[in-house]
Amino acid sequence: MEKEQIEYFDTFEQNLQVELLKLCTSLGALEGVLLASEDIDERWKEYAPSYMADSVGQINTFPAAAIAWAGYVGMAVAQWWDCDWERYVAEPYETLHGERGFDDMDEHIVRDILGIALDTPEATKIEDVMRSCAHTAMTLIRREDTEAQTTKAFYIFARTTRVMFRIGAALRLKQLGYKFEKQIVS
Numbered sequence: 001m002e003k004e005q006i007e008y009f010d011t012f013e014q015n016l017q018v019e020l021l022k023l024c025t026s027l028g029a030l031e032g033v034l035l036a037s038e039d040i041d042e043r044w045k046e047y048a049p050s051y052m053a054d055s056v057g058q059i060n061t062f063p064a065a066a067i068a069w070a071g072y073v074g075m076a077v078a079q080w081w082d083c084d085w086e087r088y089v090a091e092p093y094e095t096l097h098g099e100r101g102f103d104d105m106d107e108h109i110v111r112d113i114l115g116i117a118l119d120t121p122e123a124t125k126i127e128d129v130m131r132s133c134a135h136t137a138m139t140l141i142r143r144e145d146t147e148a149q150t151t152k153a154f155y156i157f158a159r160t161t162r163v164m165f166r167i168g169a170a171l172r173l174k175q176l177g178y179k180f181e182k183q184i185v186s
Contacts, residue, residue, distance in 0.1 A: 005155075013159040016140050020133050020167050029129045034166060035173040039085060043077045044165045050093040052158060054102040059157065060148075068134035069102070070161035072109045074168025075126070079114055082176050106130070114172070126171070133167055 017034065024030040051070060058066040076096055080088030098108030106127070110116050116123045137160050146153045 009155050009159050012140075012144065012156060013163055016137060016160060017163045017166065019136060019140060020163060021170075023132060023136050024129060024167060024171065027129055027132065029125070029171055030174055031179070033179075035170040035178050036166060037078075037081060037169075037173075039089075040074070040077050040081050040169045041166070043089075044074070044162060047073060047077075047093045047096075047165075048158070048162065051161060055161065056154075056157070058102070063138055064131060064134040065106075066157075067137050067160055067164055068130040069105050070164035071130045071133060071168030071171070072096075072106045074165035074170075075172040076109045076113045077165075078169040078172035078176070082173070082178075129171065130168070133164060137164065 021030060021032065021034055025032045051073060055066040055069065073096055080091060096105055096109060096113075098104030098106075098112075107118055110123050110126060111118050116126070141156055141160060144156060146156055
């Protein structure tokens, strides 16, 4: 890939991340900072090929789900990171699937990995934030005016899911009580 293309995708990804961070902050789900960990980000590199294989077929029929489910994956990985990283560091991607595979991944992650009952206000808030993020991402993707089923469309989708993964991880880290603090080095 040419340098100009890489810069284009990098800029798209950075802009999307800024917009979703603003959105999550306005919804009270984050505080203007993307909480992150290199350990968590590394898991996306391992899960991304499988996630892409699952989600690409869903783009035309269920675009919001194809985008949002990456956020749920981020939430699950952040949960594992907080809970017992040594135990979960090698957890296979398929563990994230629900009874119906990719289709109910969101419910499986919320209920079975995060331990949140699906009929609670907390689960509803997660769903609302993820849906809002996915719709905002879809709007930004449409603004790129990219022809469907092209290499460019694939890379935009791939960058979008990576941002959603990070957003999901940040949301869960915030829910678990993590916060960004500046450290003063003397």
